[in-house]
Amino acid sequence: MTKFGDIIGIDKPVLIDFYADWSDSEPSLQTLRDVAAALGDKAKVIKIDIRKNQILAEALRVKGNPTFIIYKNGEMKWRQTGEQDANTLIGLVKQFF
Template identity: 75%
Template sequence: MTKFGELIGSNIPVLIDFYAEWEEEDSNNTHGFLRDVAAALGDKAKVIKIDIEKNEILANTLRIKGNPTFIIYKDGEMKWRQSGEQDANTLISLVQQYV
């Protein structure tokens, strides 16, 4: 959890995609668009994927129930959270609000 605290404590926005590996296989790489989101945001934000099966304690602590779940943090504070598929442009616009 200490590493997670350091990760979200950043003074730039951090977009986290909580996903399950089995979901990635079934979705024909729909999360590949996160590379596009990261490229569009450049060094103005961090884009991170966290596998909920490999990080069960964290997922339970954050009450991650739906896959995928996207959360934006800045300065250690949750700014936005949504479960379900999102498109790249929506995520870029949301993160840019906190730059």
């Protein structure tokens, strides 16, 4: 299993969607697919289920659903709780290329 530090420690932006599986909706999943397709290999897009990763969610103080966080080189660059559209997320991630 990959460690969280290895995931966020890369030199390109990593967008993480912390979500709960009981509220995972198809529109949210499609939004992340659109973001990943638009960014290609310039960034990583990852979903993490907060119910299956409670220790990590608590350590990062993830309280809302969804919570989006952008990391680069292991450092948190941006964080927002609440739904976001694909264009907003793409623009945010591009700031950290």
